[in-house]
Amino acid sequence: MDYFIIFIATASGLYFHWWLYVRIKRWADRDLALSMADGDPRKRAFMLQKLEQARAERIKRTDLENWLQRAAATYAE
Numbered sequence: 901m902d903y904f905i906i907f908i909a910t911a912s913g914l915y916f917h918w919w920l921y922v923r924i925k926r927w928a929d930r931d932l933a934l935s936m937a938d939g940d941p942r943k944r945a946f947m948l949q950k951l952e953q954a955r956a957e958r959i960k961r962t963d964l965e966n967w968l969q970r971a972a973a974t975y976a977e
Contacts, residue, residue: 936972
């Protein structure tokens, strides 16, 4: 029974750390996209839409900043 408790506690801790890591990555990506919006509400919505498109296209995180910059350059006010 002791091993079961240790296993559950360890698995719960690992899952929580994975979940937190994924959330922080998403928050960082969202902040990156919003930083390119320059406070404009319409551009903010546009950039969030482009971020979702980047996720759907599975753009790598290393390429995400450049991809979002190119998307921001295509924004027409």
